[in-house]
Amino acid sequence: MLRDDLRTLWTEPRPPDAPDRVWRDWALLAAGLGGVVLEATLRENVVWRPVAVVFAVWLCVLSxxxxxxxxxxxxxxxGSVAVLQLASLVAASGEPVGLDSGVVVxxxxxxxxRWGSGRDIVLGGTVILTAFALCAVTIETPAGEQAAGFVFLLLPGLIGAAVRFRVTARERQVDQIRSREREQLARELHDTVAHHVSAIVIRAQAGRVLAVTDPAAAVDALDGVEEEGARTLEEMRAMVTALRNPGAGAELAPPAGVADLERLARTAGGRLRVDLGLDGELGTLPPAVDAAVYRIVQESVTNAMRHAVDATEVVVRVTAERHAVRVSVRDNGHRTGRGRAGYGLAGLRERAALLGGKLQAGPGTEQGWHVEAELPRGRTESGAHPRPRR
Structure with a gap:
């Protein structure tokens, strides 16, 4: 088992999107170089002063x-620490060479x-332990001080590993939320497409029966088949972009939509007043968009009830335009902590992206938390595709 753990650690990739340099790096460099100048100027008992100063500057630049x-x-x-310690041993100086500013290491x-691959961690850890062991052997210090120095040296590494684990765990949770949202969307699309295909089959059967006795009715049935087929293809284009678990069965219950928002506003009322406003032609939305609007409002209102401090009202606006549907949810409270969006909103962003839309969430300019979404309206009943020429 230990061998498997080591193999897993060795093959661990580097974290993605590691920043190259940020302002903190330059601040650390300035502080380190300032410490080198002050220590080299004011400190008297410095062994090999020019070498110690160059070595400390070297460590600051490496950061x-x-x-x-x-x-x-x-x-x-x-490696420089080990070489410098060996040189000090050969010269029999008996004193460690370096400045306290080298703590930047x-x-x-x-x-x-924090940022290395598994291979980097193993090899780099070996270098660190080798350099520490060399210094411990060549410098005469009490065992207690050596143990304290070892803990002091490895503590930043433990902190870096903990931060990496925490960030990785959060990214994994976000990915799981996105996967569940994709699966739910795929199930809804599966039900929608199944409904359209059933209608196509019924219309085709009716057209075949009427073809002999009433050709005009048969042509109308074919027009209906064409209409249902075009609508089905549009839903299928959205479905192929969603990831669905092949082993999961489709839910038979129809997904909630815009028509259920009034019921949601009534049930959510209590500590918060939900001001719901619906504008535009919302009755002919594609089923996937209809369900997405409901999910966005539901998640946003739930988050406001859970996290908005001193909030008394949530304003919900759903506006249907010619080519898009806009959803706005705003509360008048304030958030504690850093105000970061939760996992549910990450799933909603994924759903909006799969439908070709976008969703933004964050604190308002004055108060509250705002969720703004724009989803493509897609094809409606009034926007029929032109029939192909025959």
């Missing part, structure tokens, strides 16, 4: 590449498990 090159920076930094220790 700029700790994210894109974590293994290389750790190898260069701790802890940033490299943090970056190794």
């Amino acid at each position: 700029l590449w700790r994210r894109p090159r974590p293994l290389a920076t750790v190898t260069l930094a701790f 802890l940033a490299l220790v943090y970056a190794l498990p």
Whole structure:
């Protein structure tokens, strides 16, 4: 089992989208170089002062590449530590060479498990432990101080590993939410397409029966087949982009839609007043868009009830335009903490993207939390496709 864990660690890829440099890197570099200047100027008992100053500056500069090159920076930094310690041993100075400003090396220790691959972590950890063991053997210090130094050196690495695990766990949860949202959308689309196909079959059977006795009625039946077929193809285009679990069966219950929003507003009322406004032709929305509008409003109102502090009202507006449907949900409370969108909104963004729309959520300029969505209206009953020429 241990061998399998090591193999898994060795093949672990690097985290994606590692930032190259941010303002904190330049602040760290400035603080490190400032510390080097002050220490080199004011401190008296510095062994090999020019070498110590160059070495400290070297460590500060290496910190700029700790994210894109974590293994290389750790190898260069701790390799330099080992070489400098061996040189001190050969010269029989008996004192460690370096400045206290070299503590910036802890940033490299943090970056190794945070941004490195599994291979980088194993190899870089070996370099760190080798350099520490060399210093522990060649420098005469009490065992308690060596143990404390070992913990102090590895603590940033443990923090980096914890941060990486937390970020990875959150990304995994978001992916699971998106997968469930895709599966639910695919089930709804499955039911819709099955309904249209059933209507096509019935109209085709009726046209075949009427073809002999009433040709005009048969032509009308064929027009209906064409209409249902075009609508089915449009729903199928959306379905092929959604991921559905092949082993799951389709739910027979029809999904809730815009017609159910008034009931949602009544049941959600209590601590919060839900001001619902519907505008435009909303009765002929494609089923997938109809269900998405309901899900967006439902999730947004639920989040307002759970997280909006001191809120008294949620304003919901659903507006149908010629080519799009706009959904706006705003509350008048305020959020505690960092105001980050939850997992449910991540799933709604995925659903909106699958339908060719977009969804944005965040704190308002003055108060409350705002959710704005725009979904393509798609094909409606009044927007029939032209019949092909024969």
